[in-house]
Amino acid sequence: MKRTAGRNTGGKLTAFTRRVHSAVRSIPHGRIASYGGIAAVMGQPRAGRAVGSALCALEDGSDVPWWRVVNRNGEISIKSTIHGPALQRALLEGEGVKFDAAGRIDWERFGWDGSGVPDDVRED
DNA sequence: AAGTTGACAAGGA
DNA sequence: TTCCTTGCCAACT
Secondary structure (H helix, E strand, C coil), rough: CEEECCCCCCCCCCHHHHHHHHHHHHHCCCCCEEEEHHHCCCCCCHHHHHHHHHHHCCCCCCCCHHHHEECCCCCCCCCCCCCCCHHHHHHHHHCCCCCCCCCEHHHHHHHHCCCCCCCCCCCC
16 A cells, blocks of 8 residues: 555654755645745755655644645645645645636746744754 | 665756 | 756655
């Protein structure tokens, strides 16, 4: 049985993943942030891919609003089957986020500037 | 320990 | 503007 869909670390998360979760947790309600944006807040703007991995390793039941994180196009970039893209879109719309005809979010309107993050995140 | 994968991003055609 | 290739960083096998 391949559990590749969910990278479970067994509850033991690395410091990096921990920071990502903290940053995502700081995203205000009804706002969105890009993977690269989260990485930038952490002091590593090139670690956008790593942010995706960190969120993929997220356990079910965590207080991390992973659905508020999208790609640079303002579109859902999820490929997982557990927390699918449909769920993310539903959660975002539930917070008042609007999608255009192309299924993209207006970055100028719902984009998060990255303010209000704890110093624990920028441990660079 | 080493190689491959992935919920990304930027640049070129 | 869209599609393809290259580069990054961390996690997984």
